Amino acid sequence: MATMARKTPSGPEPQYLKVKNHLRDGIASGRWVPGDLLPSEAELGAAFELSRMTVNRALRELTQEGMIERVQGVGSFVAQLHRISSTLTVRDVHEEIAARGHRHEARLHSLAKIKATAEQAAEFGLKAGAPLFHSVIVHFENGVAIQCEDRLVNPACAPDYLAQDFAQVTPTHYLLQVAPLSEARYTIEATLPAGLEAKLLGIARRDPCLVVRRLTFSRGVAVTSVRLTHPGSRYLLEGGFQA
């Protein structure tokens, strides 16, 4: 899901891919180890009989992928960090369930305007007591509760939040429309559900849950803070990556 499908190579393999693969293979085989100096663009161009721009593209993409590091005036080096870097995609829950061909249902538990506590206000860069919108929605996949969505919304970014019909449109979808996403921060942890969450999800207080917390910004302004609680027995994140 997280890995892109390789496009079917109808034509011949592009030249810049030959360079990329050559360097990747060399790194994979241990011919170059982390910290090693790689051939310069000019040398690779001569070796493969390619223009510098074509070689440059190969090296640039390897840099973006975290495989090598380049220093102007010095050279290209095999990256130090052996990191397993993968794209974790957190999608709108409706799309996620629909993509599995399943039925999605959302049940609104509460929706109200509240006064921010000091902690909540700090998250949004507001003053304590400032108004916030608060919603709690439970999402079902084929009738089974898989996510409890506890959300705070900055009224300045979505003044009509309280008037939405969240049985029809998820908050994520609505908010993305009114306040385009520019930045997000998240954490993922395992913890026990709060009493309300356990009740809404129909699980026991001692059942472990996967909790995703996400703070989302639009043009530098905090739009929404959400806590997504998933029963550990019914939900997992998955992903993958290819070098």
Added chain:
Amino acid sequence: MATMARKTPSGPEPQYLKVKNHLRDGIASGRWVPGDLLPSEAELGAAFELSRMTVNRALRELTQEGMIERVQGVGSFVAQLHRISSTLTVRDVHEEIAARGHRHEARLHSLAKIKATAEQAAEFGLKAGAPLFHSVIVHFENGVAIQCEDRLVNPACAPDYLAQDFAQVTPTHYLLQVAPLSEARYTIEATLPAGLEAKLLGIARRDPCLVVRRLTFSRGVAVTSVRLTHPGSRYLLEGGFQA
């Protein structure tokens, strides 16, 4: 940590970034919504007085970032998926702890050659009963157990696995040297620890844990399968993303 530091722009902003930012702003402001056709490379080149190659680079990078989708012979479109796509970096636990400026210690619990069960064999594409190496190591951060690493290794990829000193070098680090990483798949879930895991981590059987399972490939061959169990109260994954 997951986001790259912006390099200090000593010189003027590159032209291709002007195009990228123009399109990003237009998408963020709602001028173009998902599915919309964007201006062609030729049109953008004329508007910004740039060559097609420069515009092409801007559009190519936006494609890599998942912001737009391009179809040969048709055009460029604003991507449909409002996905919060972020780089989740799973680093070697030693580097991770060292990066926090803390002390890392590894304690080997067991290390042996075993015969693969049918399920284990299937993961590695081997026959049931084939030999596998198995290790269980507990990792401590400043003396606190934060990860139980239960690992299976394909002997064909790392024949000397049993001879390593895992108090000095983590399996991840060793394996990356002998069998360079080419592909990985992982899942993240919340669950209760196995009895042994609870004992080794010094937690109760009912304490929720964040479990990362990862299957790693080198040149198409499954090298190692690992289950990383973290006490939910002592560990969380974090990340972020910028559009």
Added chain:
DNA sequence: TAGTGGTCTAGACCACAAA
């Protein structure tokens, strides 16, 4: 000064899709 990477150009040929 010599070598490196960072960027940009003004062309080119191709594969592909729609009219």
Added chain:
DNA sequence: TTGTGGTCTAGACCACTAG
């Protein structure tokens, strides 16, 4: 046939680093 994106070239100028 026209317009799109995908790739590639042979130069160019610049910023930076090292000797």
